[in-house]
Amino acid sequence: MSVGRLVIISNRAPSVDGSADSGGLVVALKDALSKNGGLWIGGAADQVEEPAQTLRFHERPDFDVALFETDPQIYSDYYLGYSNSVLWPAFHGRVDLIDVQSRYASAYREVNKRLARMVAPALRPDDQIWVHDYQLIPLASELKSLGVKNRIGFFLHIPLPDLHTFMAIPDWQDVAAWFGQYDLVGFQTRRDLANMINIFRHALRGELRANGHIGINGREVAIGCFPISIDVEGFRQLAMNGAQSTDPAPLPRLIGVDRLDYSKGLPQRLSGYETFLANHPEYRSKVTLLQIAPPTRDKVQAYRSIRAELEHLSGRINGRFGTVEWTPVQYIHRALPRDELAVLFHYSRVGLVTPLFDGMNLVAKEYVAAQDFADPGVLVLSQFAGAAEEMPEALIVNPHDPHDIAEAIRTALDMPAAERIERHQALYAHLKVHDVAHWSAAFLKRLKKVDDLGLDRVARFPDLNLRLNAIG
Structure with missing residues (x-):
């Protein structure tokens, strides 16, 4: 598969003119984005009552930026509600702080579904997509439901809890399934990697393969440890x-x-x-x-x-x-x-x-x-x-x-x-x-190597600790 643009998708976008690029993530990805031509898709800073139905594109000298808009109330329920009152406390082990509201989950799904509808027409066949963080976990699932065939990677910047804490999320099996729709899922630590394997096993009957990938429903999900760093x-x-x-x-x-x-x-x-x-x-x-x-x-x-x-x-x-x-x-x-x-x-x-x-x-x-x-x-x-x-x-x-x-x-x-x-x-x-450039290069190198394999290569490993050092 040829390598085209790198398409970064995150909840927040960098500045459209490059004037505020001091943030760690932007610094980390600028070189990778400009290398083959890149596009960064992120949420607009201000949400509006009548949001645009398509992405708003802005050209920078190094890469392009596209912004998406969302209705303020839906955005609040998606961001302050589900993302930061359900997923954030659960992922940080504070299940006592989870605030379960049905409208939060609905808004979270709706924003990701809506974003996928806007992103899909902007993609080229050889683009590689890199989705960032917990606000956008369902995005690969939504993109694939629209027929997108591009390679899609995901990086979780926050910790992933153990199975029993993860199960405190009311729709935890859906969240696990969303993770399983990516071609590569990256984590900060071996601790998080081990938790993901266990969650995949219990939620999706995932099986660890000899190559370190997880077999789920006839396809492979690559997983790895990629500790983020600084300049x-x-x-x-x-x-x-x-x-x-x-x-x-x-x-x-x-x-x-x-x-x-x-x-x-x-x-x-x-x-x-x-x-x-x-x-x-x-x-x-x-x-x-x-x-x-x-x-x-x-x-x-x-x-x-x-x-x-x-x-x-x-x-x-x-x-x-x-x-x-x-x-x-x-x-x-x-x-x-x-x-x-x-x-x-x-x-x-x-x-x-x-x-x-x-x-x-x-x-x-x-x-x-x-x-x-x-x-x-x-x-x-x-x-x-x-x-x-x-x-x-x-x-x-x-x-x-x-x-x-x-x-x-x-x-x-x-x-x-x-x-x-x-x-x-x-x-x-x-x-x-192991600086920030090493982090982004390691993830993208792994994403380029991801291929589609069948379940005939499944290998079961009863002792998880024997396999962790071989992954990443």
Whole structure:
């Protein structure tokens, strides 16, 4: 099969003129899109009461952008409703936060069906399609129902839960079947890969084949592990350039940068920091925690609740330990420019990345990339972040245990320079090779190799762990 354009489809599109291409995904895919001519299809920033029935095309020098519009109420039920009040909490293990509304599921299916009707006429026979993330899981199924024969890959940026958590989604078997309509499904971690195999087995009677693919109903689905990354050299350069004109913090700084989301473990992190200050009074007035938590999805009650909890905890810690001269927690509830974040990472002694459950967490990689080779800081990383599979030289912690976080903070602050340098060298060496360009190239290379095979090549493997290292 010849390789034509790369067609990226995501919930959000890049800027139509290329003026705001600092986002990680756009940076990751620009080269791949421009190589053979590319098209990025995504949702318009503003939804309208009378949405257009076709894609709106915009030409850029490097690739084309096409926008789709949706009725505001349907979009809200699709995005804030099903995507972020059903799938997001379920995929992050918070089944207690799932909000089941029949209109949410209907809107989710309708948006994907409508998008497929708009995308199909824009495709060429040799296009390769790459769909991104949980908002668009049904899209391959909808495209194929319209007769689309193109090779279609899917990448899940967030974690995939285990089978029993996945089954908390009311229509979980439909969701599993939608995954099974792709030619290649990519995940961040081996953990997610194992969960997908188990879900396919139970929902669709999928069988693992000798080539590492899954046989489902007479066709193959390729699966693989493709850990996403960052533009390592680019982010490092941002940090170095900014540091030349910025002075370091007066006190050793701990830093956390996270969207204000319940999956990020922010209350648990602050509890760990509070435990650290309580158990190690010698550090009071000698360190500070800068927590940057930009708002997200404020219309969802769970997000309003986490904001209130975080503000309460930071106020409690400052009231308990603070002095006129020293504020233990500096809390910023807004986004900061990427170049400013790079400098803050550079001048922070400890990077705290402690999500309760995360697909990857690129903040961990940005923190490492921004460090001074001669005097690097220390990364404290949750065992439940996808990044932990790639970054064993970080201090790995259980984010649910405040004492574990507290002791990791103390260890990081007390760590000799030689050990800090050794850990950082190992982390940076891995990142430099496995950067964002490596991620996109690995996925697209695998997608090009996908072929259609029959069930005569099925091989059953009772021990899943024996097969995981052969996949990806």
